[in-house]
Amino acid sequence: MEKVNVGSRILGANEQYAMKNIELLAQRKQLCLNMISSPGSGKTTILVRTISDLKGQLRIGVIEGDLQTDIDAQRIRATQAPAIQINTEGACHLSARQVYEALGRLPLDALDAIVIENVGNLVCPAAFELGETGKIVVLSVAEGDDKPVKYPGIFAKSRALLVNKIDLLRGALVEFDLDRVKADARRLNKSIEIFPVCAKSGEGMQNWYDWLGAQVRQSRL
Amino acid sequence: MEKVNVGSRILGANEQYAMKNIELLAQRKQLCLNMISSPGSGKTTILVRTISDLKGQLRIGVIEGDLQTDIDAQRIRATQAPAIQINTEGACHLSARQVYEALGRLPLDALDAIVIENVGNLVCPAAFELGETGKIVVLSVAEGDDKPVKYPGIFAKSRALLVNKIDLLRGALVEFDLDRVKADARRLNKSIEIFPVCAKSGEGMQNWYDWLGAQVRQSRL
Numbered sequence: 001m002e003k004v005n006v007g008s009r010i011l012g013a014n015e016q017y018a019m020k021n022i023e024l025l026a027q028r029k030q031l032c033l034n035m036i037s038s039p040g041s042g043k044t045t046i047l048v049r050t051i052s053d054l055k056g057q058l059r060i061g062v063i064e065g066d067l068q069t070d071i072d073a074q075r076i077r078a079t080q081a082p083a084i085q086i087n088t089e090g091a092c093h094l095s096a097r098q099v100y101e102a103l104g105r106l107p108l109d110a111l112d113a114i115v116i117e118n119v120g121n122l123v124c125p126a127a128f129e130l131g132e133t134g135k136i137v138v139l140s141v142a143e144g145d146d147k148p149v150k151y152p153g154i155f156a157k158s159r160a161l162l163v164n165k166i167d168l169l170r171g172a173l174v175e176f177d178l179d180r181v182k183a184d185a186r187r188l189n190k191s192i193e194i195f196p197v198c199a200k201s202g203e204g205m206q207n208w209y210d211w212l213g214a215q216v217r218q219s220r221l
Numbered sequence: 222m223e224k225v226n227v228g229s230r231i232l233g234a235n236e237q238y239a240m241k242n243i244e245l246l247a248q249r250k251q252l253c254l255n256m257i258s259s260p261g262s263g264k265t266t267i268l269v270r271t272i273s274d275l276k277g278q279l280r281i282g283v284i285e286g287d288l289q290t291d292i293d294a295q296r297i298r299a300t301q302a303p304a305i306q307i308n309t310e311g312a313c314h315l316s317a318r319q320v321y322e323a324l325g326r327l328p329l330d331a332l333d334a335i336v337i338e339n340v341g342n343l344v345c346p347a348a349f350e351l352g353e354t355g356k357i358v359v360l361s362v363a364e365g366d367d368k369p370v371k372y373p374g375i376f377a378k379s380r381a382l383l384v385n386k387i388d389l390l391r392g393a394l395v396e397f398d399l400d401r402v403k404a405d406a407r408r409l410n411k412s413i414e415i416f417p418v419c420a421k422s423g424e425g426m427q428n429w430y431d432w433l434g435a436q437v438r439q440s441r442l
Contacts, residue, residue: 038364039365039371040259040365066371067372068371068373122341123345124313124342142389143261149290150289152289153288167394168363168395173389
């Protein structure tokens with residue numbers, strides 16, 4: 001009886017589609033970021049504000065991953081940006097195949113960058129390559145400053161960390177040591193860019209926009 | 222060649238240990254709650270306050286699940302309560318076997334209740350039975366009021382929902398419609414008990430303590 005290595009076969013199927021996505025994006029010289037965070041860190045609010053503020057400068061398309069509902073895709077579409085909703089029906093992360101199919105439905109010629117908003121989950125999406133150009137991680141200050149130490153995988157793999165909801169730091173309502181988070185994240189990942197932001201008010205967002213623009217230009221080289 | 226159903230075999234191994242846990246807890250008439258939430262909702266802070274406030278009334282032991290570190294178990298042990306740390310080394314949820322082994326290391330005769338603090342993840346832990354008496358879900362108001370709709374699984378399965386960090390609702394720093402969350406959670410789960418709390422200040426915690434005490438008494442019947 002033949003021994004079947006199930007682990008590598010499953011990984012293989014995801015990796016095949018991840019490779020297709022890598023090739024497609026490389027051919028098109030298009031930036032595609034995979035945005036990962038816990039539920040409720042503010043991924044969609046960051047995207048809505050980014051798309052609105054950069055209107056006329058940077059055309060962003062979004063792939064929205066959720067267990068259920070298309071609430072987030074509706075919020076993106078309200079900005080006029082194209083958004084493809086993927087419902088994972090309970091699965092805890094997007095697969096490369098789902099992203100491959102969504103890329104085929106986006107108007108890629110009319111876009112400067114694509115952002116994949118992954119399922120809200122700080123653990124599993126970090127382990128599944130989608131063929132993206134790079135990962136970015138979002139952490140809300142309300143989640144606490146021990147998260148890079150407790151969930152190191154995604155911080156080690158991300159190009160950038162957006163520390164969101166910094167408005168909550170005022171009035172000391174939330175205890176959060178930003179310097180600790182910066183030090184812990186950089187211990188895991190020397191080159192990670194860190195942007196403290198408040199997507200609701202716009203505070204700190206310009207630094208993120210500058211970085212995003214530079215990433216798009218780099219993809220075009 | 223024999224066809225091997227891998228899905229059910231994997232589930233089977235977890236379920237075997239879940240059954241052992243169910244039997245052990247039933248024989249001992251002991252309450253064991255499986256606490257599930259996103260990272261940073263305040264699970265450990267809720268437990269630390271609960272253990273401290275109920276000292277002399279209710280003896281609680283804790284099984285701590287984390288990808289890495291024993292930060293949370295240390296916080297629990299500072300209250301003098303026994304805590305067993307499980308490091309999942311990247312896995313996104315606790316398994317019934319890990320809980321079975323941890324139960325064997327807790328001083329069960331000296332405890333009125335056991336709480337399993339699962340890995341911070343609103344998706345995967347909901348799908349893995351540990352043989353616990355019941356699940357409880359924690360949602361921080363900073364995560365937003367759309368979470369029951371977007372992550373229905375865990376809200377449908379939980380006996381109680383603790384809505385934490387309600388101090389952030391004052392001053393309108395956080396937009397969060399508590400009535401919407403209550404309605405959405407009850408649409409998924411008619412019998413779910415809902416406790417708005419602030420574990421940091423103690424606000425609302427007495428209702429949760431009363432419910433917890435009643436659950437312990439019910440287990441002893």
